[in-house]
Amino acid sequence: MIPDDDPSRSLTVAHPDAPGTTYVSLVDNTYAMLVTGAQTDGRYCLIEMRVPDGGGPPPHRHDFEEMFTILEGEIEFTFRGEKHTVAAGSTINIPANAPHNFRNASGAPARMLCMCTPAGQDEYFLRIGDVVAGKDAPPPQLSQEEVAERRRRAAELAPAYRSEFL
Numbered sequence: 001m002i003p004d005d006d007p008s009r010s011l012t013v014a015h016p017d018a019p020g021t022t023y024v025s026l027v028d029n030t031y032a033m034l035v036t037g038a039q040t041d042g043r044y045c046l047i048e049m050r051v052p053d054g055g056g057p058p059p060h061r062h063d064f065e066e067m068f069t070i071l072e073g074e075i076e077f078t079f080r081g082e083k084h085t086v087a088a089g090s091t092i093n094i095p096a097n098a099p100h101n102f103r104n105a106s107g108a109p110a111r112m113l114c115m116c117t118p119a120g121q122d123e124y125f126l127r128i129g130d131v132v133a134g135k136d137a138p139p140p141q142l143s144q145e146e147v148a149e150r151r152r153r154a155a156e157l158a159p160a161y162r163s164e165f166l
Helices: 121-128 144-161
Strands: 022-026 029-035 045-051 060-062 065-072 074-079 082-087 091-094 100-103 110-117 130-132 163-165
Touching: 022 121, 029 121, 045 121, 060 100, 065 074, 065 082, 074 091, 074 110, 110 121, 121 144, 144 163
Parallel strands: none
Antiparallel strands: 022 029, 022 130, 029 045, 045 110, 060 163, 065 091, 065 110, 074 082, 074 100
């Protein structure tokens, strides 16, 4: 049986240029929080990721599904130690708990959508990154101490967000 409609939940229309979009700089990438867990009752989150050449996170894994759709450029995903180059127009799904990372090794900027289910990655990024003014805002110039503090915070908070760095 399908439950009754929940009128307390509203329609969400997301666009990376919309007023009120939150942008987070994280390891020189810029992430736009398009649809948050707060808007989906924790079911999923959707993040637009702008990844400069050379950008991407270190190897990690987490206890939730993660799906990426490449919108522009190409991204190299390493999944369980095997590299896969994924070009614009393609979608890749990373199963929960699988070791992986991605890197833009294309020589040009790339852009992709990332959906995590359930939500939580949006909150994690907000807690470990730096909010910036917009999608084209430069990353903050951090001192070595500030970079070390961000890494410490990311590692410290990872278990609370069902993630592990490898």
